[in-house]
Amino acid sequence: MFSFELLQKAMALFDLNIQQPFVTDLGFDMNQEPVHMFDLNVAAPVESVQRKDASEVVLNQVFQELLRRSKNGVLPRNATSEVAVMYNLGIRTVQRCWAEGKLSLDLGIMVSFASKKRGKCGRKPSPVNYERLRNVPLKERTTLEDSAKVLGVCKRTLLKHVKQGKVRRHTSSIKPHLTxxxxxxxxxxxxxxxxxxxxxxxxxxxxxxxxxxxxxxxxxxxxxSERYYLLPDEDEPYRTCRSKNxxxxxxxxxxxxxxxxxxxxxxxxxxxxxxxxxxxxxxxxxxxxxxxxxxxxxxxxxxxxxxxxxxxxxxxxxxxxxxxxxxxxxxxxxxxxxxxxxxxxxxxxxxxxxxxxxxxxxxxxxxxxxxxxxxxxxxxxxxxxxxxxxxxxxxxxxxxxxxxxxxxxxxxxxxxxxxxxxxxxxxxxxxxxxxxxxxxxxxxxxxxxxxxxxxxxxxxxxxxxxxxxxxxxxxxxx
Structure with a gap:
């Protein structure tokens, strides 16, 4: 028969007021506040895959592949997804490539996928007051060094502005005087x-x-004086004359x-x-x-x-x-x-x-x-x-x-x-x-x-x- 002493021992094993040794061994403390393993208020971290901008050559290849798959200017189902996987690009990039190229063909112009970031990225240039150059006499701005000093910039910056057309170089020739x-x-x-x-x-x-x-x-x-283009190991030409004049x-x-x-x-x-x-x-x-x-x-x-x-x-x-x-x-x-x-x-x-x-x-x-x-x-x-x-x-x-x-x-x-x-x-x-x-x-x-x-x-x-x-x-x- 089931004895009363065995019943008391069994109830003692499940007494929550008594600290049990196996609980301590497992590292759970019932006296502390419960810790939630999954917090629904915190978004799960998403691993982002950052792709580099596709080059002009790659985009041309993508467009040629889409043209090969198209029929009468219409792409079959899942064509952009398959091409995106083929070239490791985003599907939106492939779709945009197809839309821009198709629009160029419809307008009868050359298809170009050149980057639009050129000249729009990087550090913003410092403002330059070009009006300061207008108030300086011409004789005092005949060289890059003089003009850069007037504008308060270095010669390399001024040369960049010359290439951009903000400052122009002019050679003045003497012409016959006309009555x-x-x-x-x-x-x-x-x-x-x-x-x-x-x-x-x-x-x-x-x-x-x-x-x-x-x-x-x-x-x-x-x-x-003459200008030549020589290799590094070539000898420089030596020219002589009795009188240069x-x-x-x-x-x-x-x-x-x-x-x-x-x-x-x-x-x-x-x-x-x-x-x-x-x-x-x-x-x-x-x-x-x-x-x-x-x-x-x-x-x-x-x-x-x-x-x-x-x-x-x-x-x-x-x-x-x-x-x-x-x-x-x-x-x-x-x-x-x-x-x-x-x-x-x-x-x-x-x-x-x-x-x-x-x-x-x-x-x-x-x-x-x-x-x-x-x-x-x-x-x-x-x-x-x-x-x-x-x-x-x-x-x-x-x-x-x-x-x-x-x-x-x-x-x-x-x-x-x-x-x-x-x-x-x-x-x-x-x-x-x-x-x-x-x-x-x-x-x-x-x-x-x-x-x-x-x-x-x-x-x-x-x-x-x-x-x-x-x-x-x-x-x-x-």
């Missing part, structure tokens, strides 16, 4: 260069296919006309000739370099009117008659020159007699005084061929002649053709400032237009500008 009479003649020249039959409808400048531009220029064997040079008389093209093929390059103003004499004495009797090149030290007349009649005119397009032989040809004292008169009898021979009608004209910007050669052609000439080696004056002539013929006719459009722009801007030479040439993007096959032959002019120029001329004539 009122010079401005009047320049403005009249610009109006005369317009096609008269288009003045009342859609004015445009003459194509100038019937003009030959001539001028003289000094060409030096080398420059005082007396570098050997030659004067050349150049004549050029506007190139002509037919279906994109050059039919006439416009290179009339590049003639050195030298004489050839035999050496009277022997030297280390050559024996007596050797033919030597002697520069013409004094360029006078008789010398220019001789070169015009014996060099320029025969070259024009030999190279001029046959279909325009019977049309007038105008040789434009500046007003240098050594140039011949427009009605020089010896020149006019030679110019009217062989069925040609060649006439001489003079551009306005103090107007080198109205001549193609001074406008840019001389500078272009000189840059080519400096890339060639010439040790003596005699070696300089073929070097300059090679540079003259190597210059591409397509680039020479662009200069004539630049001349049209010069005439147009001169009309805007009433004959002055204080103007800024706008960019036409001639290279882009030429690649697109839409380069114009003539530049148009607004009728209001023509009317304003004529009114100004009428005011001056009163």
């Amino acid at each position: 009122d009479e010079n401005k009047k003649s320049r403005l009249q020249w610009c109006v005369d260069m317009l096609e008269h039959e288009t003045l009342h409808d859609n004015p445009r400048f003459k194509s100038i296919f019937d003009h030959v531009f001539i001028d003289e220029k000094w060409f030096f064997i080398t420059r005082k 007396n570098i050997p040079k030659l004067m050349f008389l150049c004549a050029t006309a506007r190139p002509r093209f037919e279906n994109g093929i050059c039919t006439f390059d416009g290179k009339i000739g590049c003639f050195p103003l030298v004489t050839f004499e035999r050496a009277k004495r022997s030297s280390i370099n050559r024996p007596a009797g050797t033919m030597e090149v002697k520069p013409i030290t004094s360029i006078k009117r008789d010398v220019v007349r001789e070169f015009m009649i014996q060099k320029v005119l025969p070259s024009i008659k030999a190279k001029w397009p046959r279909e325009d032989v019977n049309k007038p040809i105008y040789i434009q020159q500046d007003n240098a004292p050594s140039h011949i008169e427009v009605n020089d009898p010896m020149f006019c007699e030679a110019a009217q021979q062989d069925g040609f009608d060649i006439r001489l004209t003079c551009q306005p005084a103090n107007s080198p910007d109205f001549n193609i050669l001074d406008l840019g052609f001389f500078r272009a061929i000189q840059s080519i000439q400096y890339k060639k080696s010439a040790k003596t004056v005699q070696d300089l002649i073929p070097v300059v002539q090679e540079a003259f013929h190597e210059y591409p006719p397509c680039k020479a053709n662009r200069m004539y459009l630049t001349l049209h722009q010069v005439l147009k801007e001169t009309m805007k400032v009433h004959g002055s030479n204080k103007y800024n040439l706008p960019h036409m993007k001639k290279g882009t237009l030429e690649r697109q096959g839409s380069l114009p032959v003539q530049v148009h002019c607004e009728r209001s500008l023509v009317y304003e120029a004529m009114q100004k001329l009428a005011t001056w004539n009163i």
